[in-house]
Amino acid sequence: MSNLKQLAEITRLPILTVYQALEGQASVTAAVRQQVQTAATSLDYTLNITIRDVAALADVSVGTVSHVLNGNTRTRPETRQRVLQAINDLNYRPNSMARGLKSNHTRLIGYGWHKTEDPGRPNALLDRFLYDMAQAAEAWGYHILTFAQPSQISLKRYDELIQTTRIDGLVLTDINYHDERVRYLLKSGVPFVAFGHTNEDWDFPSVEVDGRLGMKLAVEHLIARGHERIGLLCWPEGMRIGDVRVQGYIDVLAAAGIPLYKPWIVRIRNSVDHAFLATQQLLAAHPRPTAIACTNDVMALGVKRYLNQIGLEAGIDVAITGYDDTPIAELVELTSIRQPIDMVAAKVIEILIGEIEGKPVPRRNILLEPTLVVRASSRTQR
């Protein structure tokens, strides 16, 4: 294989002309295009602009081109200008793999997630989160590599990606107490940042949205609307994300001087059907709650469905709040708690790139605040 310069020598044409001829640009006459084509064919050359072509056109060494590319050493403005011009003329883009091979990084961030059988899992927000991460990463010259994480968490996937130098770091979501991925990554020293956290005694970079505050907002809102008998639908114990939200409920009631009433707290699996049944149970309690807070939107939907079935209306007869403000919440006019996903994504990326590039940011653990979005399901004053 040859390069542009050789072609230029053979055809006795300027390098730039050769390039333009190969690109089929109209600025070059058909005759010249033909001539260059022939020469290229005979040399078995296919157009592929490298740093060497740029160097040849700018009449400098490849080292100099690399320098202006990376803004390292100062280059004489005039030289720099020539190089930039050549880069522009040839529409040159550095080969990411050659770059990576040399400098041993990929500028790729891995993100794996589960298939969500269960439409209500936190990653119903995945679309937004992933998009926002991709966007944030691009500003730093990074991209996101997504991979499928089988529901039975397999460290093998992570190991593979790391060992093959596919990625520089990882983003973790849906983590829980003693998450084995966190344990593994901590041990192997691979840069990563988690959306959420595990047990407090593990130290690793993370971005969290304050779940206790979120639930607090929801329940305070219900109280402000005149409710005092407030039920809670929550996930089974043992999930950090759920436990934190339940704590918010407990806190607010305590602060308001409303005693906790056990029959009003129902722990269920995350589905519309379970929530439907739980609502039936809740409304059979004595006294019956006038409002129901849920640890996520899916459960709230189940509540709503049961209410409809027995002829009650959400927001009028019984107030409901969901959590996560998934798109569905807006569609069915459900009051919910919104997480600042774009902020989470931006922070996750910022912290991760700090870890990757060996310049850790000062605050590696961020706690963001959710906000309350009031809709018809709880708007009415009691």
Add this chain to the structure above:
Amino acid sequence: MSNLKQLAEITRLPILTVYQALEGQASVTAAVRQQVQTAATSLDYTLNITIRDVAALADVSVGTVSHVLNGNTRTRPETRQRVLQAINDLNYRPNSMARGLKSNHTRLIGYGWHKTEDPGRPNALLDRFLYDMAQAAEAWGYHILTFAQPSQISLKRYDELIQTTRIDGLVLTDINYHDERVRYLLKSGVPFVAFGHTNEDWDFPSVEVDGRLGMKLAVEHLIARGHERIGLLCWPEGMRIGDVRVQGYIDVLAAAGIPLYKPWIVRIRNSVDHAFLATQQLLAAHPRPTAIACTNDVMALGVKRYLNQIGLEAGIDVAITGYDDTPIAELVELTSIRQPIDMVAAKVIEILIGEIEGKPVPRRNILLEPTLVVRASSRTQR
């Protein structure tokens, strides 16, 4: 920098022992670990297994290792075995960038998408589609690189990814007539596959789900349930995906001998609110329709909301069908049309990899069939 073999020579230890010592494995005594550590430090060596280390341990050349790695030439079973053993012992994984630099491919597939302001856009299915693609790609040794596609489509993003050799090919979704991305990619010769299609006269690989059939299924179902006055809520004209679905509606009515009644066809923008208003309009028509088919689930939600507001019940008073079977459909018990997303993803990947590797599959344009999912919103016989 040095390698394992040199360390082994200096310490007069077997290569494998040196590796295990560096890994801190318990099979090596603390004393030896210490000795190796010291030697490594003095040589400024950091553990990084390359093909050369494997070759040294298996006592073959790097060429041989590469051969067994790529299954090219036949190697003597015994040699092959030794190499495999060494790879295993050292937990060796080839560096993806070195591999890519040499062979000029990344084994990365680009996928860009819009932020969906509008929760009802087709890519509400993104979560599933992306996951399924990632999964399918992994079976071929590929991964997905996701990037943010600003809503104002900019070819620059695509160009950048291609020119920097970031990706081997692309997957396109949400395409429309005369899509400029398709035009650009077609011209530049970059491998790509689209989910959906543009004008018929453009020839490029694609996977589509038959929208005409989908709507046909929905309307036939309504007719079978005893409906004859069927309204249609659809997107504005000019979107291929919508036009095709409308055609399905027209076809079925024609086949059933039901004349088309213009006031029952309402073209609106894709939102709950627009659908809400359109339903009001539809129900004011004379005669009023007894069923409403929608070109997607979001609109169906708007219909449902209006019905509820005026005290009618979906499925009892007026039948409703949605389209796309987004998670929301199940949650609100909405009859909908399901697209076989997993099949789409698998086919898209299969075709794309065929294009990338220069072995195009025979059928580059696939038309898949959607299925009807009947739920409470249309189950009742009239």
Add this chain to the structure above:
DNA sequence: ATGAAAGCGCTAACAT
């Protein structure tokens, strides 16, 4: 300020 050259880890053509 710029150039020359080594080499990142791998593949594949060629040699033995």
Add this chain to the structure above:
DNA sequence: ATGTTAGCGCTTTCAT
């Protein structure tokens, strides 16, 4: 059947 070696395109010392 296996070994040797020349790059892939880039970054980065080290000279000049």
